Amino acid sequence: MHVATSASGDVPLELIELPARPLRPREVRVRVRAIGVNPVDWKMRSGGPLRLAHRLLGPSGPLVVGVDFAGEIVEIGAQSGDLAVGARVVGGTNFARGQRGSYADEVIVQSDQCAILPAEVSFDDAACLPVPYVTAARALREIGRIGHIGHIDHIDHIGPIDPIDPERNAKVLILGASGGVGLAGIQLARALGAEVFGVCSTANVALVERMGATAIDYRKADALDTARAHAPFDFILHAVGTATYALPRCRALLAPRGRVGLVVVRPADYPSLLFRPSVHAVLGKPTRAHLEPLVAMLAAGELSCLIEERFPLADAEKAHVRSKSGKVVGKLLLIP
């Protein structure tokens, strides 16, 4: 069973049966046990560049929504490496590889898209990881160059980085600290030894502080004005959008070699992305290489996943209404 839509816009999702296909080399079939809901899932449903990219690169037929999943392997194709039937895995689908999305009871992905889960990690917790944690990890490491001074190096698979300043801890500002990406960012930045400041609403101040950041309440005062008292920042993880927190004001808070990682990119940001060396776009595509260290951290109790609500797969529409509210605290899961 798949949750899909054939049209763009406010057309309700449908539960449909699509024919199973045989596996190709390096592919595995996964029986899905939990699905993490991300804003990209409903953004993909409306028209726009994401949907166009899906039309050009994705599989034909209706759009099967979703990326993140956790489950168990039920079939392996030739050359699928160390993955075996029965293995518990977490991963993300990729339409650019012609794959259907993860809102389904079964998905087919390539073996480099899923990481093996140890017994102590639940499917529900694992399903929270792929898009938000990979996005935050790549932003902090590849763009922010955070974590160079002998703190936990679990997410160091990324390879050599050019440290900002090897003599001191980094300072990170997270805009949108209480969302899926923000909460992942706080925990990972703390694990990498950074001092973290997180911008959130009054209702989420306690949560953001519990995760290890100094909270900046944007309801009480202008968040960037308040942040100025703690500047300069080595990295700003911008997970809200530049219509709300404009780039020039963010750049003014940076240390000399500091950078802004834009998680939400608007066409108005293209000139800055092209011509400002301090401004970078973040891409959170989950791969096995990115997921493995995060799974290890979750298994070691170094990350905690906050689940706001679980919905049956058939209620994906309700989960999208909740996600679109912009007020989700932690993650929403779908359970097939």
Ligand SMILES: NC(=O)c1ccc[n+]([C@@H]2O[C@H](COP(=O)([O-])OP(=O)(O)OC[C@H]3O[C@@H](n4cnc5c(N)ncnc54)[C@H](OP(=O)(O)O)[C@@H]3O)[C@@H](O)[C@H]2O)c1
């Ligand atoms: N580039 C990529 O690869 C990539 C990957 C993942 C996500 N994204 C995008 O990044 C965005 C965030 O994703 P998410 O999964 O974290 O979303 P989410 O879980 O829905 O969180 C959204 C958060 O935004 C916060 N927020 C709203 N207005 C705010 C403001 N003025 N200042 C600070 N925080 C504010 C809300 O917290 P409060 O209630 O505390 O305000 C809410 O927790 C989405 O647009 C998503 O599509 C992009």
